[in-house]
Amino acid sequence: MGRDITKCHPRLQILAAKLIEDCRKNGLIVKLGECYRTVDEQNRLYAIGRTEPGSIVTYAKGTDYSSMHQWGVAFDIIRNDGKGPYNNSDGWFGKVGKIGKALGLEWGGDWTKPVDLPHFQLKYWGSTPANLKKLYGTPDNFKKTWKDVYITEKEEAEVVETGYINVNGKTIKIDKIVKDGRNFINLRGLENAGFSVEYNAASKLPILDNKTEDISISADGDIKKARAVNIRGYNYVKLRDITDAIGNIKVEYADGVVILNRE
Ligand SMILES: [Zn+2]
Structure with missing residues (x-):
């Protein structure tokens, strides 16, 4: 069985x-x-x-x-x-x-x-x-969040998953991937969560082709480097780098949910 x-x-x-x-x-x-x-x-x-x-x-x-x-x-x-x-x-x-x-x-x-x-x-x-029970109720509902596996020419696979971040008590759904054992979240998701995170307007966004590269992000006026990967046109940025760039953010994990708090 x-x-x-x-x-x-x-x-x-x-x-x-x-x-x-x-x-x-x-x-x-x-x-x-x-x-x-x-x-x-x-x-x-x-x-x-x-x-x-x-x-x-x-x-x-x-x-x-x-x-x-x-x-x-x-x-x-x-x-x-x-x-x-x-x-x-x-x-x-x-x-x-x-x-x-x-x-x-x-x-x-x-x-x-x-x-x-x-x-x-x-x-x-x-x-x-x-x-999982709290978030999805049943395994069948959970399975609906399993998205395509993207295979690159290097046969490296990335799975875009539904994740949850909790910002100052509010839970927001985001797309995320795990790469090299770290959480990378869709930058758009963080914008939805009310953070002002912008790309450095001076630098053109590179096509990253599923390779991790450093990109510049402008966070609260400061330009910082962040590890990023582009999957089908969406930028996934290493969560730790985002929070380091924004500063004054406490990152905790509880019950599988990433919790961000402005200090
Ligand atoms: Zn077992």
Whole structure:
């Protein structure tokens, strides 16, 4: 059941492939296990150790959408070198976990209740589905926000996602991407949030072709450099650079939402 990674979030598909590849280069043979789970599949797992024989395997009830697997943002792995799918006697899962984390994934081996060595997930919305439930209600609604994956000639893929920033208590929907493990947000979104951020009128905006480059932005009269990438005509600028340029902005993350406060 649930072994189809193509039913998962596009960003997760990319990172799963990268994880397998990076692990292979380090002599770790990884195979994908559980990926996307339907409500029925999650309920069947939940029944094990409760109404069905066996010991408890999950605390997440299917009808509550309380597994990240149901939101298409998690996958499990198994060890595929013939030494046993869950053999961790040589710390194998920790080595894979380290590589996964370097790719920006959250690793279940860092959890305590319960420790989940084979589990990896996207971390943009927090560790649990609470924030996804609040933002989207159901996995089906969430899936509608999964936009196209843009592939460049370098076969580098970027996924434009719906994100939320909270500015002085007001939540604003923005388009964002994650690049090199950092949040890049659509500059237009920040304008919608009431910030006066303008391009330096003196410099023509370069066509960035999905490569990150420094652009000049004029923020409150000062010209600052910011890391940016242009995806299909829209400029995505590194959030940290924007807030550094504007100044007097406190950036916090809570429940997967970026919170900006003018100090
Ligand atoms: Zn899992």
